[in-house]
Amino acid sequence: MNIRATTPVDLFPSFLASTADLLAILIKEARNKVKSRRRGKRSGVLVQLRRRGLRTPLPGIFLSNVRSLCNKMDELTLQMNKNRDFPTSCVLCFTETWLCDLIPDSVLQLGGFNLYRADRHTELSGKTKGGGICFYTNNSWCNDVKVLSQLCSPDLEAFIIKLQALLLSPQTQTAQVRKEAAFRSGDRGKYKEAKYRFSEEVRKAKTEHDIFNTSLETCHVPACFKTSAIVPVPKKTKITGLNDYRPVALTSVVMKSFERLVLSYLKDITDPLLDPLQFAYRANRSVDDAVNMALHFILQHLDSPGSYARILFVDFSSAFNTIIPALLRDKLFQLNVPDSMCSWITDFLTNRRQFVRLGTHVSDLQHISTGSPQGCVLSPLLFSLYTNGCTSGHQSVKLLKFADDTTLIGLISDGNESAYRGTTITKELKWAQKISSLTKKAQQRMYFPRQLKKFLLPVKMLVNFYTAIIESVLTSSITVWFAAATARDKAKLQRVIHSAEKVIGCSLPSLQELYFSRSRRRAAKIAADPSH
Numbered sequence: 297m298n299i300r301a302t303t304p305v306d307l308f309p310s311f312l313a314s315t316a317d318l319l320a321i322l323i324k325e326a327r328n329k330v331k332s333r334r335r336g337k338r339s340g341v342l343v344q345l346r347r348r349g350l351r352t353p354l355p356g357i358f359l360s361n362v363r364s365l366c367n368k369m370d371e372l373t374l375q376m377n378k379n380r381d382f383p384t385s386c387v388l389c390f391t392e393t394w395l396c397d398l399i400p401d402s403v404l405q406l407g408g409f410n411l412y413r414a415d416r417h418t419e420l421s422g423k424t425k426g427g428g429i430c431f432y433t434n435n436s437w438c439n440d441v442k443v444l445s446q447l448c449s450p451d452l453e454a455f456i457i458k459l460q461a462l463l464l465s466p467q468t469q470t471a472q473v474r475k476e477a478a479f480r481s482g483d484r485g486k487y488k489e490a491k492y493r494f495s496e497e498v499r500k501a502k503t504e505h506d507i508f509n510t511s512l513e514t515c516h517v518p519a520c521f522k523t524s525a526i527v528p529v530p531k532k533t534k535i536t537g538l539n540d541y542r543p544v545a546l547t548s549v550v551m552k553s554f555e556r557l558v559l560s561y562l563k564d565i566t567d568p569l570l571d572p573l574q575f576a577y578r579a580n581r582s583v584d585d586a587v588n589m590a591l592h593f594i595l596q597h598l599d600s601p602g603s604y605a606r607i608l609f610v611d612f613s614s615a616f617n618t619i620i621p622a623l624l625r626d627k628l629f630q631l632n633v634p635d636s637m638c639s640w641i642t643d644f645l646t647n648r649r650q651f652v653r654l655g656t657h658v659s660d661l662q663h664i665s666t667g668s669p670q671g672c673v674l675s676p677l678l679f680s681l682y683t684n685g686c687t688s689g690h691q692s693v694k695l696l697k698f699a700d701d702t703t704l705i706g707l708i709s710d711g712n713e714s715a716y717r718g719t720t721i722t723k724e725l726k727w728a729q730k731i732s733s734l735t736k737k738a739q740q741r742m743y744f745p746r747q748l749k750k751f752l753l754p755v756k757m758l759v760n761f762y763t764a765i766i767e768s769v770l771t772s773s774i775t776v777w778f779a780a781a782t783a784r785d786k787a788k789l790q791r792v793i794h795s796a797e798k799v800i801g802c803s804l805p806s807l808q809e810l811y812f813s814r815s816r817r818r819a820a821k822i823a824a825d826p827s828h
Contacts, residue, residue, distance in 0.1 A: 355386035393428035414455035515639035545669030555673035576699035615700030617667035
């Protein structure tokens with residue numbers, strides 16, 4: 297149909313002035329409807345999976361029942377070269393290996409993997425053939441492997457190993473995340489900068505790794521890592537002398553990372569040998585445990601008619617500063633710490649350089665070879681090991697330690713009241729004085745939530761503030777004194793909780809609920825710790 301020939305010209309819209317214009321518009325509309333698609337496979341799932349390599353969300357484990365591993369080594373070597381699933385697996389686990397002591401490890405080695413085996417013992421299992429477990433761990437995924445237990449019996453064979461995968465430092469992980477985000481954004485300049493920062497973090501981590509390994513091999517700590525700035529921190533508001541300051545040492549951040557690695561290594565060796573009555577700087581130990589144990593010994597003494605308990609409290613002055621490195625080395629050696637590690641710790645504590653910094657004023661450098669700096673990661677554990685031999689040799693005398701606070705409990709003819717780790721213990725074993733002190737302190741801190749309420753803080757933030765500042769005071773050593781406290785004393789503390797509920801505007805856990813929850817939590821920790 298010839299529409300243009302039969303339609304007046306003045307009725308045509310302006311954009312249909314010609315056939316060429318109509319064709320151009322149609323082509324343009326079609327082009328707009330077709331979305332541009334980026335060609336290539338740089339962001340595909342398979343490509344991302346290949347880039348991750350051994351850094352998969354979950355470790356790849358290959359499990360097989362081989363039935364004579366020695367006869368399958370040729371096939372396994374072929375699979376390592378042809379099948380990608382084998383060399384990229386984090387762990388290869390084989391059962392029914394049928395190995396014995398006559399087969400050496402050299403026959404079973406695989407390139408890039410470490411071998412851990414548990415063969416069946418004829419004497420323990422009562423069987424002459426079969427059995428056996430074998431693990432191959434990928435060196436690219438994990439180098440820190442520890443054998444936890446090995447069991448062989450007529451009914452069961454078990455082989456348990458612990459693997460610590462290679463992890464990036466937090467700084468390197470942050471740089472890697474920024475690099476991936478810049479790549480996804482498509483900004484070439486931003487991606488280039490993020491890639492450079494990531495490379496710098498990796499290079500820095502590798503440098504620190506080399507420095508630390510060299511330090512351990514030579515048993516020598518670089519002097520720059522042993523330099524510390526001493527900052528005096530007041531122990532109380534009113535200063536009367538130099539003893540009212542705590543000398544906190546600010547050391548190198550890199551050295552703190554090194555110390556954490558050594559700390560983990562020392563704990564694995566020395567934890568089974570530590571004095572069970574040392575309650576400081578240990579997992580599943582707290583002030584409540586120390587006070588509970590002290591009360592247990594006191595009540596145990598008082599069970600005998602006509603007996604009394606006397607408590608001697610000893611607090612060492614400048615405890616960390618009195619450590620003698622030579623004596624500490626001997627004590628570490630007695631606790632089965634390797635000689636190379638003893639030498640490294642001795643070098644770390646000797647010939648240290650330190651200076652005092654007070655505001656903008658800095659003192660001259662001083663060299664010191666005694667003590668352990670307060671503020672170092674290793675100092676608390678080293679002091680615990682240094683005083684580990686300080687124990688009671690008499691059955692009726694108990695010696696409890698909480699860091700440098702030492703308590704001696706024995707039988708005598710009379711007693712008095714004293715405070716142990718902030719808990720006041722009277723000769724009648726009453727808790728009125730302790731509860732009055734807690735009530736007064738909690739009521740003083742109620743000033744803060746009242747002021748925060750005026751600033752219209754959300755209820756959730758007020759509850760968090762109450763839990764951290766006020767509830768922590770009310771529940772101080774609650775597992776020790778709550779069961780023996782009078783109803784009148786408990787009501788005093790409960791009134792503080794009611795006041796907090798009115799200020800915050802919501803219900804809070806009662807004192808009895810807090811006692812039950814803390815007691816269950818403490819009992820679970822004690823039950824889970826066999827050395828407690």
